[in-house]
Every structure is written in structure tokens, then in C-alpha cells.
Amino acid sequence: EAGVAQSPRYKIIEKRQSVAFWCNPISGHATLYWYQQILGQGPKLLIQFQNNGVVDDSQLPKDRFSAERLKGVDSTLKIQPAKLEDSAVYLCASSSDRGNNEQFFGPGTRLTVL
Amino acid sequence: AQSVTQLDSQVPVFEEAPVELRCNYSSSVSVYLFWYVQYPNQGLQLLLKYLSGSTLVKGINGFEAEFNKSQTSFHLRKPSVHISDTAEYFCAVTPYTGRRALTFGSGTRLQVQP
Numbered sequence: 001e002a003g004v005a006q007s008p009r010y011k012i013i014e015k016r017q018s019v020a021f022w023c024n025p026i027s028g029h030a031t032l033y034w035y036q037q038i039l040g041q042g043p044k045l046l047i048q049f050q051n052n053g054v055v056d057d058s059q060l061p062k063d064r065f066s067a068e069r070l071k072g073v074d075s076t077l078k079i080q081p082a083k084l085e086d087s088a089v090y091l092c093a094s095s096s097d098r099g100n101n102e103q104f105f106g107p108g109t110r111l112t113v114l
Numbered sequence: 115a116q117s118v119t120q121l122d123s124q125v126p127v128f129e130e131a132p133v134e135l136r137c138n139y140s141s142s143v144s145v146y147l148f149w150y151v152q153y154p155n156q157g158l159q160l161l162l163k164y165l166s167g168s169t170l171v172k173g174i175n176g177f178e179a180e181f182n183k184s185q186t187s188f189h190l191r192k193p194s195v196h197i198s199d200t201a202e203y204f205c206a207v208t209p210y211t212g213r214r215a216l217t218f219g220s221g222t223r224l225q226v227q228p
Contacts, residue, residue: 004157033215042118042204042218043158056215091157101146101208103216105157 002026004106006092012112018080021109025074025094031055032069033103034077035091043091049075079111087113116141116207120219128227129197135190135222137205145207147188148216149179152202161203164188175199200226 005024013019025032030051035043046065048055051072060067064083069075079086089110093103121136139145146165150158162173169181179190188205202223206216 035215040220042120042206042220043216044218045215048215093158101214102148102160102163105150105159107155107157110155 004092004094004104006090006106006109008109009107010110010112012114013082014114015084016081018078019082019111020076020078021090021092021111023075023077023092023106025092026096026104028096029094029104030072030097031095031101032075033093033095034067034075035093037089037091037108039088046077046090082111082113084113087111116145116209116217118205118207118217118219120203120205120222122222123220124223124225126225126227127195130194132193133191133195133199133224135203135205135224137188137190137219139186139188139205139207141186141207141209144210146210147179147181148206148208149173149177149188149190150204150206150218151175152204152221154201158204161190195224195226197226197228199224 032049034046037043047057047060047067049069052069067077089108091108092106095103117140119138127133148163149161162171164171164181172178202221204221205219208216
């Protein structure tokens, strides 16, 4: 079974530029999460999707961050315009509707904003 | 809401010595508990989880953890560490009910020295 796929793995941009990250969850997993992991901290939820609907986006900075999950499968997370404090690893995770909500993580995208 | 405290940001230990990484949590509802490991430039990998039943949980790579409800703790242990165990370890919780995101601690860096 293929794991959670993310691309790109690394991205360097200048502040005020825009950037997009892509995530493909494990096949059949209805729930998809985007987490932000700042250096030296644990991951923090940005947004959670159930199929193609948003369950929780309370911690998403909506003035600059947006995310979508068209067709309830893969997802994109966008930042526009980026700030220096957005430098972090962006982790995507997915879980099925059955069982104990175990979440499977992708390798992450490391974003550096200069 | 939930919160997770990992009491040690770094734990240096010699190879083949025992180790304990401490985790305490706070929650107004019952939670599932998890330990994840993160190797450099990789995503999060599940080490073990407590769902219910026996409070002593065994995971991969020889790790185990004990759930203590009265002390709201979920400490991770290994009787003999290897150089390859050097990594960042995260404790996390999620509520029993609903498909909710994980709340993570700030992580503990385990440094195994020869």
C-alpha cells in the first residue's frame, strides 16, 4: 500500500511570493490533515478535511493561507503572500473512517522564506 | 481542548543504556495517546498507541509506554538504546469521539552517544 505522497520536498522563496504544496493521501482515506511544524516545535493543525468538506480550519491564517481538496482525494495548500514566519515543514496526514483515527504522515515539504 | 507537555527538550544517553521520555497531557474528555518518531528530513512514524485495555503498550523498535490515568502521563521507555534511535520523539493525543486532529507536544530530541 502506497503511503502519503507530498511534493515538492523542499522549496525556497522570497517573502511576498506565493507557493503551493500538494498532497495525495492513502487510497480510501476520507480524512486529510495539513499540519505546520516550525523548527523546534511539534506539528500544529492548519486544516482538516473530511472527503472534500472542511471540518476544522480554525487555526488557518485565512488572510494568506488557503487549501482545497477537490473530489475528496488529493489536496493543495497555498500561501500568498508568504512571510518569513511561514518558514516551516508542512506535513500532510490522512486517516480512514474506521478504527481509532490513526494518522499516517507524508515526508513533508520544507519551506524556507527569505 | 487538549494540551501535551513533554518535559525534556533533549535527552542525551549512551548506547545500550535505558531511556525514558516523559509526556503529560491535559484533557477534559477521554483521549487516545500516541508516540511518533521523526528521523531527520522525514515525516512522522507511529511508534505505539494507547487506545484502551492494558496500560502497558508495546511498540516497534523495542519501545514501550505506560498509560497512567491518575497522573495523566504516557511515558515512553526503552531498556537499551541504539545509535539508530537518535531522533525526535513526539507525544500526541486525540479525543475518543469524532475524527479530530492530533495535539502534539513540543518534542524530545533523543541523542544516543557511542
